[in-house]
Amino acid sequence: VRQFQIRRYPALALALAVFSISIAFSTYKIWRDYELISAKFIPNLWVAAQAEIELLRFLNELHLFAHDETISDAEGPIKRLYILWSRLPILLGGSESTHVRAVDGAVQTIKNLDAALEELEPEILSLTRDNVGSYQYIYRTLLSFEVPLHKIVASTMNKDEEVAAAQRDDIRHLYYWLLVCFVGMASSAILLVILLFREINKVKGLLAIAHAAESTASAARTQLGAVIDAVPARIAAHDRTGKVIFRNRFAAEGVEGAVDAASGPATHGSLDERVFSSGDLIPLFEEEQIVGGETSSTWLTTKVPLRAANGEVAAVVTVSLDITEQKQTQRLNTLLATAVEHAGDVIEITDYHSRFQYVNAAFESMSGYRRDEAIGQTPFSLLMGEEANEPYY
């Protein structure tokens, strides 16, 4: 069983640890990388390209105004100026243009364009077809921004791709870790279930064994009880407080008859105490029950310690055998023997082969043989000597 536990429990602990770590780590990852999962990728190419397109559209409109004589006023260039201008703040702030601002020199170029528009605004508003110099100045100034703006657009596109790739990598990493956690969780859960099933089966087996042992023990107890009940002696057990914890039928009958010489704590308390303190049994001793000043019964009693699993004396078993009748017979025998011994006539008792088994005092005085000489001899051998050991007829 010990070996079994040593092998089984580390596996259970390992499965539990892997399971807990997987759950904890994946929870941490999901919580930690929540922003990554929820972050939306905003391509900046659109806003960058819009600025360049609007610059080109403005230049185109300006060009058209200068060369198309059917156009009477500068309405077109003015409209496009403000649309172009409206794009610049979007590039200088907000979440749609972070990649644009990350491009080297982009912010400065855009600020320069903004300053240029500020400076050119009065000229554009007062633009007339006749003022060729003003038109050329506006056109050349803004055309100088075309190449830098185009470079910003290209760099923004690269930056977009760079950020998207990094985001994809991060998500792939997270996905990888979550997959590892999932495999850990799934495998440890399977292991846990298998181990738990085996534990349950083990417990079931142990329970079955325990049940069997219990019923065996119960049967043994019943048999032992029947045997003990059949013994014509009072058998009872007392604990340290003197309480009866067991008693056979004979002892119980004695109690019902209000005569409890064998197990009464009043008479045996001190003897029980001795067994409890010494742990030794008290060998057989005779005791008499006195009722109304006279001996009513005689008992042969012994006390035996009953030990608990930890070795301590838990109870004292008292066994008392009623020997009243034997004692009375013994007393009668003593009386008869005294009468025979002191009789005036010779009294002898022989066995089947006529050998003396007993001779009384009168024999000794009448025959002249001592009792120890006569015992074992026949009358013939006593008279004729050892060798003449013939049957006496």
Place this chain on the structure above:
Amino acid sequence: MLDRRTLLMATTLVPLTARMAGSAAAAGAAETPVGPTILTVSGSIDRFNDKGVFRFDRAMLEGLGITRFKTSTAWTPDSPEFEGVLVRDVLHAVGAHGAEVTATALNDYVVTIPTEELSRYPVLLALKMNGEYLKVKDKGPIWIVYPRDAFPELQTSMTDKKWIWQLSQLSIL
């Protein structure tokens, strides 16, 4: 400076609106713009004030009833107060019937908005932000504004795409 710009825009657009007013009068129907046209509605509409279209100047739009609310936006750090007219009121005024509205900006940016969405939410044609009229330079003259704070389901990038600014045309399909 901004005022001067507006004034100038107004003057340059006057001849155009004058022509428009004439044709609308010929149609004998609705009110016609006096100031510069800032919104042209076309497509499946029942009412016209010009050839197949309905043109609005700022005063006409404001005449449909002003709505204002504060909301966060994807383009401003704080939550400005917007003021303007509800798109559904404009659609009602021109007798629009169609499932979709195509909105076009001055820079030719185009988005399509389901009319169902416009009747469900109080979507604004914002004319003012924080009490100031929107100029072309700052996303004017009209900016479509969704009440994204009152309706959190509108806080998506798909909805952000419909916040079309420098709006100039609505076409009902």
